[in-house]
Amino acid sequence: MNQLRTQVAIIGAGPSxxxxxxxxxxxxxxxxxxxxxSQEYVLGRIRAGMLEQPTVETLREAGAGERLESEGLKQTGYNLLWGKGRTRIDFDLAGKTATVYGQTEVTRDLIDAREKSGGITHYEVKNVALHDFDSENPRVTYEKDGEKYEVSCDFxxxxxxYHGVSRKSVAADRIDTYEFAFxxxxxGxxxxxxxxxxxxxxxxxxxxxxMCSLRSKTRSRYYIQVPIDEDINEWNAERFWDEFKRRLPDDLANKLVTGPALEMSIAPLRSFVAEPMRFGQMFLVGDAAHIVPPTGAKGLNMAIADAKQLFEGLKQFYGNGERKLLDSYSDQALDRIWKAVRFSWWMTNLMHKFSxxxxxxxxxxxxxxxxxESKAAQxxxxxxxCGLD
Structure with a gap:
């Protein structure tokens, strides 16, 4: 078995x-x-497209914000519609903005920045297993191109x-999970x-x-609510456009331009949180620990916030040997996460038909x-x- 050594082993090459x-x-x-x-598979995943202001700032810090700055569409508000009513949520009320920029583009920018900086990413590895993460000498084993490897690390x-090996490596009696499926x-x-x-x-x-969303001035992402057991094979672009237009108010329906589907899929809506998010020298980040409905545009932003928080703890540890930020990682992250889960839950309940x-x-x-009618509510x-501080 090939023996390797590093300081931090990161499992997963998604955005976080x-x-x-x-x-x-x-x-x-x-x-x-x-x-x-494979890298191609990672880049092919279609996901969220709304970035909170703290997420944009973190991507800049990572050196992956140049294309985001030039191509991202800054949003200063968004609109809630119902019956004959409508209101615009002005982000100036929070003193922040949000930015439309697809997760695929975020991933591409991070991969490009990593390649330029010489960072090491091994794709298409098999049989990844985590060992001894409760000790001071954790290990990760995996296979690549028929060879077996063992990586010794600090963290x-x-x-x-959600489906990865990291959370599954924790004994069931050590982790609590909370879940609700809508x-x-x-x-979409x-x-x-x-x-x-x-x-x-x-x-x-x-x-x-x-939901009427956008990826650019020439690319749109639209959604309609469907039953959880809906069969995607029963839908094509023509049927979607007909149903989507039928639900729109006249002023938006008159602006609708239709075209071939680049992608169509049905996304289930659910909330999931795992506690705690630290087990010895192993830390859960992003979807490995939590999932929220897309209603509040929180999923990617929560994952980025986790990664940033863990980085600050590792930076402190390798800078002066202190573990204060690492020791508080789980509690602080979960406090932030449950607030985001609450917001997504509230907006999902407010905007969807349950019965x-x-x-x-x-x-x-x-x-x-x-x-x-309420500035306080807005x-x-x-x-x-836009993201809580």
Whole structure:
């Protein structure tokens, strides 16, 4: 078996793993990233496209913000629609902005920055296993191109997502999980058509949630709420456009441009949190520890915040030997995460159809009318959407 040594072993080359690696690279902290998929697969995943201001600042710090600065679409607000009502959430109420920039582009920028800086990423590794992470001498074993490897390290960062090996390596009696599955999903289409609005629109429609989003001035991402057991094979672009347009108000429907689908999929909506997020010298990061509905645009931003927080702890440890930030990682991260879970839960409940209960529908409309009339309520939404400090 080939024996290797590094300071930090990062499991997973998604945005959180790549970001953590790039921050460590700039700080001169030795590390390696292990990813079981190919680089092409990682770049092909279609995910979120709304970045909070702290996320943008962290990407700049990592040296992966140049294209984001030139191509990202800065958002100063977004719109809530229902029946005949509508209100705009002005991000100036929170003193912040958000930026439209797809997760695929974030990943591409981080990969490019890593290649330029000489960081080591091993793709298509197999049989990754974590060992002795409760000791001072954790190890990671894996196979690559028919060869077996063992990496000795000081710390392990589990950035390998919900289905990854990191969380699964923890004994069940040491970890608590909290989960709720919503009874619907989002049917989404990605198409090279101009968006109906230059700001994101969320619509509470009697037949289910509608979202008008954008990736650029010429590429749109649209969603409609569908039952959780909906079969994607029953849908094509033509059927989607017909249903999407039918749910839009006339002013947006008249602006709708349709076209071939670059991608169509159904995303289930659920909330998931694992506690704690540290086990000895192993730390869970991003989707390995938490998942939220996309309603609040939190998933990618939460993962980036985790990676940034863990980096600050590792930087402190390798700078002066202190463990204060590492020791507080789990508690501080979970405090931030549960606030994001709460916001996503609230907005999901506010904007989606859960049943045919007319009383529940009336309550949703009353709350939306309250938001439209209350600067305090709008400020709360703006603060949460753009990212809490």
């Amino acid at each position: 793993g790549l970001l953590l690696g790039q921050l460590l690279q700039k700080e001169g902290i030795n590390h390696v990233i292990l990813e079981n998929r 392990i960062a589990g950035c390998d997502g 009874p619907f999903g989002w049917l 289409i990605l198409a090279d058509v101009p968006p109906v609005s230059d700001e994101v629109v969320w619509l509470n429609h009697p037949e289910g949630f509608v 045919d209960d007319l009383f529940a529908r009336k309550l949703q409309i009353a709350e939306l009318e309250y938001v439209a 400020t709360t939404i703006a603060e949460n959407f």
